[in-house]
Amino acid sequence: xGNEIAVQKDSVIQSVDMGxxxxxxxxxxxxxxxxxxxxxxxxxxxxLYGLNPFKxxxxxxxxxxxxYRQCSIITGYEVYLKRAERIGKLDGWHTEEVGNPKDGxxxxxxxxxxxxWSHAFEHTAYYNExxxxxxxxxxxxxxxxxxxxxxxxxxxxxxxxxxxxxxxGGMPYLNDELGIETSAPVIENITPxxxxxxxxxxEQVPEQAGPSDAYLMLEALLNEHGMELHGKPxxxxxxxxxxxxxxxxxxxxxxxxxxxxxGKKGIxxx
Numbered sequence: 001x002g003n004e005i006a007v008q009k010d011s012v013i014q015s016v017d018m019g020x021x022x023x024x025x026x027x028x029x030x031x032x033x034x035x036x037x038x039x040x041x042x043x044x045x046x047x048l049y050g051l052n053p054f055k056x057x058x059x060x061x062x063x064x065x066x067x068y069r070q071c072s073i074i075t076g077y078e079v080y081l082k083r084a085e086r087i088g089k090l091d092g093w094h095t096e097e098v099g100n101p102k103d104g105x106x107x108x109x110x111x112x113x114x115x116x117w118s119h120a121f122e123h124t125a126y127y128n129e130x131x132x133x134x135x136x137x138x139x140x141x142x143x144x145x146x147x148x149x150x151x152x153x154x155x156x157x158x159x160x161x162x163x164x165x166x167x168x169g170g171m172p173y174l175n176d177e178l179g180i181e182t183s184a185p186v187i188e189n190i191t192p193x194x195x196x197x198x199x200x201x202x203e204q205v206p207e208q209a210g211p212s213d214a215y216l217m218l219e220a221l222l223n224e225h226g227m228e229l230h231g232k233p234x235x236x237x238x239x240x241x242x243x244x245x246x247x248x249x250x251x252x253x254x255x256x257x258x259x260x261x262x263g264k265k266g267i268x269x270x
Contacts, residue, residue: 014050021046024053030060038062038071045073049171056242058172075172077153080160087167091115095152104128108152110159121163125155132176142216149220150176214251215241221255221269225262233261
């Protein structure tokens with residue numbers, strides 16, 4: 001069984017060579033910032049699942065100091081979607097909102113159709129169960145600003161992991177599932193290793209940066225209207241999102257171009 005899974009994965013996953021990973025870690029400063037065990041974890045995860053960091057398919061966040069130091073390997077929900085299409089078993093999918101945000105029953109149902117299954121796979125993620133909160137129990141800023149979109153991203157990732165367990169078992173989680181408010185590696189937020197015995201006060205731990213509002217708005221637009229923006233418009237907008245040099249103005253201009261394109265097709269975007 002293990003060999004069958006390996007063969008199946010090899011047909012879907014494009015390997016990432018060590019040279020690419022080394023170049024990425026050198027360019028972003030991870031080579032100096034990560035502990036040996038953290039480097040090994042990042043490299044192994046990237047190679048095992050063929051995740052290319054230059055395509056923003058995998059990235060690493062280290063936060064805290066000393067005994068509070070934590071290292072998380074993260075991916076984006078769009079990686080699950082791309083991989084599912086490459087597998088050749090995906091026969092379509094869609095989402096449905098359920099419940100009511102006002103009474104705490106809001107959730108997102110994901111329905112996935114596999115060519116080799118006679119029945120559709122369904123999974124529902126509820127906002128109150130998956131939302132990420134601050135220390136005081138209130139939602140963090142992204143979950144407070146976009147509860148529907150954030151719930152949808154988590155629901156999609158969870159559903160595809162369960163629907164394709166052989167292909168996605170062990171894949172990195174989303175930052176939205178881990179409560180890390182960032183969408184790309186921000187090197188200045190990675191703290192150098194300290195001696196475990198060193199005592200660090202909570203106020204010394206730097207607050208994590210996150211994606212700008214312009215990034216989130218364009219990402220939300222692509223997620224909501226990706227089907228209508230197929231072809232060149234979607235490709236250009238997706239490249240703008242993935243380009244680490246894209247400014248907030250670039251992202252906003254691209255969002256407006258997409259809205260104009262959708263308007264010509266009779267689709268109004270609020």
